[in-house]
Amino acid sequence: MIKMSAPMNSDHTPKTLSPTLARERVAKSLKNRHLNEGRFLSYGRAAIGTALLFLMFLFGSILSKGTPGFFQYYVTFDVYLSADELDPYGNASAQSLFDGNARAVLRDGFFNLLDVSGRKNKKAAGKILSEGAEIRLRQMVVDNPSLLNTTQTIKVAVDDDIDSFLRGFISRDAPEDDRRINDTTIAYVDSLQEMGRINYLVSDYLFFGSASRNPEMAGIKGAFFGSILTLSICLILAFPLGVGTAIYLEEFAPKNKLTEFIEVNINNLAAVPSVVFGILGLAVFIGIFGLPRSIPLTGGVVLALMTMPTIIISSRAAIRSVPPSIKDAAYGIGASKVQTVFHHTLPLAMPGMLTGTIIGMAQALGETAPLLMIGMVAFVVDIPSGATDPATVLPVQIFMWADFSERMFVQKTSAAIIILLSFLLVMNAAAIIIRKKLERRW
Amino acid sequence: MLNTKIDAPTVGNIFSKTPKITARNVNVYYGEKQAIKDVSLDIGFGEVVSFIGPSGCGKSTFLRCLNRMNDTIENCAITGEICLDGEDIYDPRMDVVPLRARVGIVFQKPNPFPKSIYDNVAYGPRIHGLARNKEELDDIVEASFRKAGLWDEVSSRLDQSGTGLSGGQQQRLCIARAIAVSPEVILMDEPCSALDPIATAHIEELIFELKGDYSIAIVTHSMTQAARVSDRTAYFHLGDLIEVGNTQDIFTKPQHELTNSYITGRFG
Numbered sequence: 001m002i003k004m005s006a007p008m009n010s011d012h013t014p015k016t017l018s019p020t021l022a023r024e025r026v027a028k029s030l031k032n033r034h035l036n037e038g039r040f041l042s043y044g045r046a047a048i049g050t051a052l053l054f055l056m057f058l059f060g061s062i063l064s065k066g067t068p069g070f071f072q073y074y075v076t077f078d079v080y081l082s083a084d085e086l087d088p089y090g091n092a093s094a095q096s097l098f099d100g101n102a103r104a105v106l107r108d109g110f111f112n113l114l115d116v117s118g119r120k121n122k123k124a125a126g127k128i129l130s131e132g133a134e135i136r137l138r139q140m141v142v143d144n145p146s147l148l149n150t151t152q153t154i155k156v157a158v159d160d161d162i163d164s165f166l167r168g169f170i171s172r173d174a175p176e177d178d179r180r181i182n183d184t185t186i187a188y189v190d191s192l193q194e195m196g197r198i199n200y201l202v203s204d205y206l207f208f209g210s211a212s213r214n215p216e217m218a219g220i221k222g223a224f225f226g227s228i229l230t231l232s233i234c235l236i237l238a239f240p241l242g243v244g245t246a247i248y249l250e251e252f253a254p255k256n257k258l259t260e261f262i263e264v265n266i267n268n269l270a271a272v273p274s275v276v277f278g279i280l281g282l283a284v285f286i287g288i289f290g291l292p293r294s295i296p297l298t299g300g301v302v303l304a305l306m307t308m309p310t311i312i313i314s315s316r317a318a319i320r321s322v323p324p325s326i327k328d329a330a331y332g333i334g335a336s337k338v339q340t341v342f343h344h345t346l347p348l349a350m351p352g353m354l355t356g357t358i359i360g361m362a363q364a365l366g367e368t369a370p371l372l373m374i375g376m377v378a379f380v381v382d383i384p385s386g387a388t389d390p391a392t393v394l395p396v397q398i399f400m401w402a403d404f405s406e407r408m409f410v411q412k413t414s415a416a417i418i419i420l421l422s423f424l425l426v427m428n429a430a431a432i433i434i435r436k437k438l439e440r441r442w
Numbered sequence: 443m444l445n446t447k448i449d450a451p452t453v454g455n456i457f458s459k460t461p462k463i464t465a466r467n468v469n470v471y472y473g474e475k476q477a478i479k480d481v482s483l484d485i486g487f488g489e490v491v492s493f494i495g496p497s498g499c500g501k502s503t504f505l506r507c508l509n510r511m512n513d514t515i516e517n518c519a520i521t522g523e524i525c526l527d528g529e530d531i532y533d534p535r536m537d538v539v540p541l542r543a544r545v546g547i548v549f550q551k552p553n554p555f556p557k558s559i560y561d562n563v564a565y566g567p568r569i570h571g572l573a574r575n576k577e578e579l580d581d582i583v584e585a586s587f588r589k590a591g592l593w594d595e596v597s598s599r600l601d602q603s604g605t606g607l608s609g610g611q612q613q614r615l616c617i618a619r620a621i622a623v624s625p626e627v628i629l630m631d632e633p634c635s636a637l638d639p640i641a642t643a644h645i646e647e648l649i650f651e652l653k654g655d656y657s658i659a660i661v662t663h664s665m666t667q668a669a670r671v672s673d674r675t676a677y678f679h680l681g682d683l684i685e686v687g688n689t690q691d692i693f694t695k696p697q698h699e700l701t702n703s704y705i706t707g708r709f710g
Contacts, residue, residue, distance in 0.1 A: 326553060326556075328514070329554075330555075332620070335565075336539050
């Protein structure tokens with residue numbers, strides 16, 4: 001109730017201001033209003049400017065730190081693929097090639113190039129080559145046995161210590177005992193550089209390699225496929241369940257204490273820290289149901305639990321935003337409730353639902369903590385071929401790499417972060433495109 | 443005068459000689475609030491009945507009771523009896539799906555589906571399984587558009603979106619959509635309130651042409667519209683049905699004081 005001030009005396013009659021007085025007062029207040037509006041605008045601009053600055057700093061720093069991770073140093077030299085050494089059984093079978101001495105063949109070619117002799121010198125020069133080099137050489141022969149007994153040019157990665165040295169992270173001025181490579185090795189690296197045998201190239205190991213303790217050989221392929229498998233499981237479970245729940249709660253469920261209780265709980269679930277879902281997954285799925293640990297299936301189920309509240313909430317908002325007049329129109333010509341929902345409400349709500357789902361999926365893609373709880377932090381070298389193979393996922397791989405002590409993992413970690421972010425950007429772009437495509441006017 | 447309490451029964455003749463819909467002692471409650479008080483009214487075969495009255499008098503609520511559109515509103519309770527051809531539509535065994543096919547409705551704001559013009563009208567026949575093949579469906583659609591007087595305007599662009607039509611065309615599209623399922627009664631809830639005078643004239647003409655084939659109940663705020671299109675007029679006031687009579691009689695010699703005040707424009 002508004003309380004009016006009592007009239008001061010009995011002959012007071014309330015009246016509006018005269019036009020001139022009103023103009024005067026308006027003019028007076030106008031200046032203040034403009035000032036307020038201007039101030040508010042400048043606050044807004046300052047806020048956006050600051051946010052943009054932070055964003056630019058973030059992306060600039062990630063890109064500048066991460067770009068070197070996409071490259072690494074390779075050394076090129078000729079090797080004679082001696083059949084005696086590489087193919088001891090003489091039948092070019094996989095077993096024979098596997099038992100062959102690729103290491104010796106490789107080192108012979110390398111030492112020839114540098115003209116190395118003596119056990120000590122060979123040990124120093126051998127340190128330049130990555131352990132992955134002999135695997136690559138063997139693969140080359142397995143793929144094409146006709147190369148045996150020919151001379152081939154081979155390009156292999158250098159060891160991570162040499163890589164760090166070439167990047168300038170290991171100083172040649174440091175005392176020899178304090179650095180991981182000795183003076184002899186440095187001398188060989190210098191002569192290789194003089195010969196132009198060392199190249200800074202896009203790293204194929206990063207994209208096509210799997211988890212490895214040797215940073216020069218480590219790649220994200222395994223984790224990438226692990227992520228895709230886990231997300232697929234998560235999507236297959238969370239989307240139908242989430243959308244179904246939203247439709248039921250919004251269109252069919254009676255509004256009573258029970259549904260209200262369920263609603264409050266769904267909203268609360270959306271705010272539960274993700275690590276709690278991991279503990280739940282550990283206790284229930286692995287502990288009680290006996291699902292194996294470290295597999296994308298378990299990870300996908302846990303992430304589906306985590307994503308479902310997001311999908312339910314955004315789907316319900318999408319359903320609620322469908323104009324009631326459309327539903328009335330459908331009911332008005334005798335559509336049943338289910339027909340109205342599936343013919344009209346759902347198609348109109350679909351863009352909103354998909355947006356929510358993709359946001360949920362993006363969250364799931366970046367999730368680490370719950371997957372650590374269910375053992376997806378395992379060191380898995382094989383590329384997972386199915387949802388029940390042990391696997392790890394991109395963010396967990398990043399987390400593991402960040403923990404390793406070798407200098408080269410720093411760049412690999414940054415590069416993997418860039419790949420993860422690109423993955424996210426692609427997903428968000430897909431969300432926008434789907435939304436634009438499905439959006440209809442009414 | 444608006445807040446006058448009335449307990450007197452309805453003045454005039456609520457009965458029709460050939461009733462299609464018979465409503466008896468209908469009460470509607472929204473929670474605690476009573477929106478319709480003991481209303482009884484017949485709607486005859488092929489006649490147009492208009493419901494008039496000041497805002498909030500319950501005329502739209504009553505209209506929506508006639509095909510159970512109020513079912514979709516929560517905490518809406520209805521007592522009394524409404525019969526369609528002598529069958530109680532609020533009988534628990536009554537299925538609302540065929541009921542709403544028999545008693546169609548056109549809303550205040552044109553609400554075409556965000557689909558093609560063709561699909562808008564074809565939707566009803568499709569869900570009710572009225573057409574056995576594409577030719578029959580095409581026939582139904584064309585006939586509905588012709589009855590709604592829209593065929594010439596849309597026949598060349600049936601695949602375009604129904605929402606791209608003008609307001610008046612959209613409303614006629616909605617009427618065609620209602621006609622397509624061959625209803626017996628058409629309810630119209632202020633069908634012209636969102637339209638300009640020319641579109642309104644179109645709709646009124648259409649109502650005139652549809653009369654005879656369909657029983658029509660129309661809620662309107664325009665007394666001239668009620669006078670032009672309807673055979674009988676019912677005047678509602680604060681949930682009571684005050685007076686029912688032939689349209690001519692209501693507008694020339696109203697018997698109730700409230701009706702008289704309303705039609706002479708003293709309130710409303």
